[in-house]
Amino acid sequence: MNIFMAKQSLRNRLISIFILTSTVPLLFVGIFLSYNTIRLIRENTRTLTQQNLKQIDDNMNLLLDSYKDLVYQIYTVDDVVGWMESLNEGEDEAVTTNQLRRYMNALLYSKAGIGAITVISDSGRMVTTHTLNAATYENPWLSQFHLDQKTLYDTVSRENDYYIFPTEYATNFAGEDHYLFHIAHRIIDYRDLKKQCGIVIVSLDEDLLHSVLYMEEEEQEGRSCNLLIDQNGRIISGLDESWIGETLSGSSGMQDEKALVDEIRTFLKEREIKSPAQYDVYTFTDRKLEWVIVNAINRLNFWQEVRRSLLIIGAVWLLLLGITIYLLRRQTDKLVSSVHTVTDAMKEAGSGDLSVQIPIEESLPIEIETVANEFNDTLRKLSVSRQKEKEAAQNRQKAELKALEAQINPHFLYNTLDTINWMAIDREEYDISNAINSLAFILRYAISDYDGEVMVRDEVEWLKRYVYLQQYRMKNKFHCDIHVSPEVQDWKIHKLLLQPFVENAILHGFRYAQEEYLLEIVFSQEEGRLKIRITDNGAGFDTSVVDRIMRGEPAPEDEKGHIGLENAILRFDMYTDGRGILKIDSHLGEGTTVEMEFPEADE
Template identity: 30%
Template sequence: MRREMTLRRRLLPIFILATGIPIVLFALISQYRLRSSLNENIQMQIDNNLNRADQSLDMILDKYDTLLYDLCTDDEIIGIVEDINQKKDTLEVNSSRIRHELSHICNRNDGIEGITIITEENQVIFYDRLSASSVSSSWADKIRAPEVVKGALYRGVGQPIESGNDKVYMFQIIREFVDYRDIHKSIGTVILSINTDVLEPVLDAGQNADIYLLQKGKIIAAYEEDKCGKKLDAAKDEEFRYTRKMNEMSGFTICNAQSLRLYHQTLKEQILFWIFIAVGAILLLMALTYSLTRPYLKEIDQIADAMSQAEQGNFQARVPVTENMTVEVRKISSGFNEMVGHIDSLINQVKEAVVEQKNAELSALEAQIDPHFLYNTLDTINWKAIELGEFEISEMLGALADILRYTVKNAGAETSIEQELHWLAMYILLQKAKLGRELQVEVKVPEELYGYRIHKLLLQPFVENAIRHGLKQKEGELKLGITMRSAGGQMHIIVKDNGRGIPEDVLQRLNDSENEADEKDSGEHMGIVNVRKRLNLYYGDQADLYFESALGKYTKVHLFIPVVSPHRQADEEGRKEEGQ
């Protein structure tokens, strides 16, 4: 069962919206500003991390590239390599000297895990610091020299080197020997293998960020070594924002992985904060609404209680009016008290009038006033109105007299359509005077139908309902139309008005011919049930009646009755005379 809507329940959503909408708007603006500020701070931190890592990488690479450059331009080393290329190292004296020099370089410089020289004749000379050997190595003698176009070439290894129980990740710097006596002459290639641990200053981005060194999308150096050798796309985390920057010196890509956990946590806390503020404001508003409306609702309850008593017939009920009431409630209470007092007085008057009416009816029955007395009296009043120049009153009195004669004489008998239309004109004249407004009446009846027969007062209820219920409360132009036409042995009569129309549910009940016992609508559309009964008595199932209406536009009454021609009426009267 639907709960009734009280004043407090109506006010509460309005107050909640009035408070909640500004809070929501302010929260959205605050959230937007916070999000923008956090994004700016994160981007600033990312830029700082990338710039710092780029500078640190340049410094570290420059240190080792300088060592490699010195080695590649050392005249003594170049001479020894040339002798090796020319097969002048039969006792491997030159190779031993180079290995000795390579071991000194590795041992004097932290981070260099090995140096490999590949001569023009593809002879490999190396020193492996991990195994402290220049004779055998699991990796140093297997390095392949790429083509170096100019300067130094940098490349990541990706795969770790096993050294005991440890895994060593390295990157390499590669240069060709340079003989300034003939710069186009190829002597050999030097490969410097460096432990990625030396890149720790580059990879250390502090809290909430990680730095990766990439080559062709693959991680070659990372703070977490288990990620080395993997594709960056495979190592990505949705909680991180990835930003890249190219290192111009090495061609390596520096990738900053910025954690967004703090960012999301801050936004979540802000949202929870505003939710708490909104819930608190709503609860406070509900408490204030309850406390502020309580005295007013108490006064309204008193009015409602008095109205309930009046509804049950107790018109002695009154609303107590106090000085503490608001002006509006006091006016309502006083107005209700006055209204109930007037109703009580009117009921008493009605009771007295009913008694008087009964007495008058008894007197009228006793007196048995002759109708001719009424006609003569109306005629006397008519002449009196003419003497006083009240011609409009005289016309109305004449119409009333005609109506009385028409209704009293042979009530229920048949009459001609012409006489019925004349009587309706008199009736409409009186209704127009009662209505007090201009009413346009349009009658469309062919002259050949004037002599056809119709039962008296059959159309009066439709005309009365059209004026009383369709046109009385309508603003603007008022129109009433009566149309008749004959077809197929049936007389089709239409009574149309441009009034307020009939609601759909009422229209359905009016068109329900089986619902004759339902008197619900007869109050508003009086006489309809009675007309249906008369049609059934007069014509049986040969007559039909239905209503057509558009709310606010028009109402049409369609009446179908059998055609009764003047010749048929004359034949019936002749048979009656012969029978007599």
């Protein structure tokens, strides 16, 4: 060994030392960094995928809630209840059926994706309207449904709740298969809540679920796909429509997650889209629906990208190594002291001290000075990157904690209200149950996106629930009429903008004993603008109080009676950029009228 070392030239010895002290450690550092980078990428992919699945679940529930509102418009309407009574009693069946069908036809095209609307009376009479084939008066899907008509009726009418039936094959029309999922509810006669009138079923196109699954990404064959699986392990929406209805072998939608993931991998491999692949499968379970949302990512594509990056890094590393050896051979005599300086710095860096820097002196050859500058810059970047990564991890942890804190209280409150609601139902306290349901709806509506814009129809629905609670609290001391012109139903206004004015009319205006109080809320369109008028026949204000409120001056501590009107007026001015018109006309003992006029959307 000594003889071998003695026969080496100083040039070769320096090259050997350089390789041993810098290249090899850098190689190990590169391998470690590559491994760590791959690990971080996979962890980030898992986190982002779970967040995406949660967002898909939220969007799916919002979609279902919007169509539940349509079902609500049917099963609570007095006309529908009356028609169902006529069908049950066998009175004027032809006329009643036509009236009911005209009403359902109007709703059939009110929202996209509605395939059919069906009602079944307690006597077994069925009326349907749909868009799935030419015979619009015959039910197109019930013959293919897994339940017969009587079992379906008994299932839905048993409880006062929504039933959501997963996607099933419905019919074939014009050479195209149609798949539907269904939202059903018992028709309720609020004069007799226990009375069985019938049920209503709104059938929706599976494309609605498909659009939610692929809302934020394009369908890329062989790269990734999303699936929706019901509680029985049946696929109810996915990348390929032909998969709908297939059941994972021995599966249950709520089973052990590892077993479910293995079955999904097997299913995808059996129906491979392009080339054989291994899938990373992520799942999210909606506990209320008992549906599982699946995202499967082709791992082969990931490793191909990593392998390509490593090959490029290796090629660049080898190129730099060759250049360095060449320069060393050209500058042997001048490099001896410089190499010692560089190797010493590299050893310190290899021990974990990223603050080390190679001093740049005039005596350094240009090549070593370049290496030293690159080395110094790399360590500075590594130090900055390490600090940023640490700060990012801390910020991410804080954000996750805040998100959890923001979810805990509302969910606890909703669960508590739901428990109280069922306690009231068990005791047949249906008024209390309705009040609790209205309160839960009001809280959920108020907490979600407080300053967002909503359609007039949504704000009106919230107002009805809010007024119902106030009437219940005040023992029906007042009557409320809400009139909405059809042309303004889809206009947008800011959420809860009207609440302070309505609350003021009720709590201030109706505080004295009187034979009958009246609250009227009117939504109309005048000269292309949305106009809202809130009128009550309550106590009213003095003119001086109205003037002070309109000027935005705070109320004296000893003066009470109105509820946050200054802030409400300020919100109105901010949301309309000062282009809206708000008037308050009030007289003591005669009542108050509030008029709001909103600018056109394109003004």
